[in-house]
Amino acid sequence: MLDAQPATAAVPRRTPARTAGVFAAGIAALAVCAALSLALGTRPVPLGTVVDALFGDDTSRDALAVTGIRLPRTITGLVVGAALGLAGAVCQGVTRNPLASPTTLGVNAGAALAVVTAIHLLGLTRPAEFLPFALAGAAVAAVAVFALARGAGDLDPVRLALSGTVLASVLAAWTSAVLLTSEQTLDEARFWLVGSLASRSLDMLVPVAAPLIAGTVLAFLVAPALNALSLGDDAASALGVPVARTRLIGGVAVVLLAASAVAVAGPIAFIGLAAPHLVRAVVGPDHRLLLPGCLLGGPILLLAADVLGRMIVRPSEIEVGIITAFLGAPLLAILARKAAR
DSSP states (O other): OOOOGGGGGGSOOOOHHHHHHHHHHHHHHHHHHHHHHHHOSSSOOOHHHHHHHHHSOOOSHHHHHIIIIIHHHHHHHHHHHHHHHHHHHHHHHHHTOTTOOTTTTTHHHHHHHHHHHHHHHHOOOOGGGTHHHHHHHHHHHHHHHHHHHHTTSSOOHHHHHHHHHHHHHHHHHHHHHHHHTOHHHHHHHHHHHHOOOTTOOGGGGTTTHHHHHHHHHHHHHHHHHHHHHTTOHHHHHHTTOOHHHHHHHHHHHHHHHHHHHHHHHOOOOSHHHHHHHHHHHHHOSOHHHHHHHHHHHHHHHHHHHHHHHHHTTTTSOOOHHHHHHHHHHHHHHHHHHHHHO
16 A cells, blocks of 8 residues: 655645635536537537437437537547546656656557557457557557666656657657558558547447546555655655555556557547646646546546537548647647756
């Protein structure tokens, strides 16, 4: 069991009233994003029709579009966004690196390569079949990054970021090589690889439910210990926190959360990087508040990006993975310069 008691003194406390107000505002913002996701698209639907479709007996064309297409898409966005936001927060806490995320550490790239390889060799076509391969690829990539970063000494945050970037680039190149060898694989994987919430059914969430729940439980289990880990390995050990066990449990949580999200929606970038930073600016660095905040912040960002992608080129749409990459690249540059200073 992780001894989290000494870690709480390292984190400034915030008043319960302010904390409650922040989370109430986050829930309200998430409700607005969900409502917009249900109402906006190729054909806008009035909010009254949305309510009737969800809670009444409206069977009009617009109502069927809400319940049959947009509701599963919105729920998928909520689940995937929460998983990515939580995984990113744990990544940054475990590595003590503000640039860490499932994307920058190569976890998403490992999952993507494994899934594309499975599509190529086994002829998989349904995202529900991708989960075991995504989990395996994410786990191997995570172990490789930590092994490269650790070397002969202690885990260095800068070396970790460089190792993750290099490995992600190599895995992406291998993924491209696999796609170029088979036009059929390219056709099957291209829309999934870009990262999308479109055409996702609720049945796709069933296979990932168990790893998502397990990853969430593990993430909250190490939350207090991550507060002590932010002081450094030596200080955390002096406070009685098992550093190696904390990193192991946190790493398993990241693999479970990120791989599940990738299996459902593809390798969506930057949600895991941006959500923790935005939430941390509001609730502070205490992981006991940061992690539940990311359960709200991740879906808010993902649903907002998905709605934006549906609106800017109507009646067509831009996949959410393209939107998050376009918006996230400047954020990564800003964070990198800030970390360098």
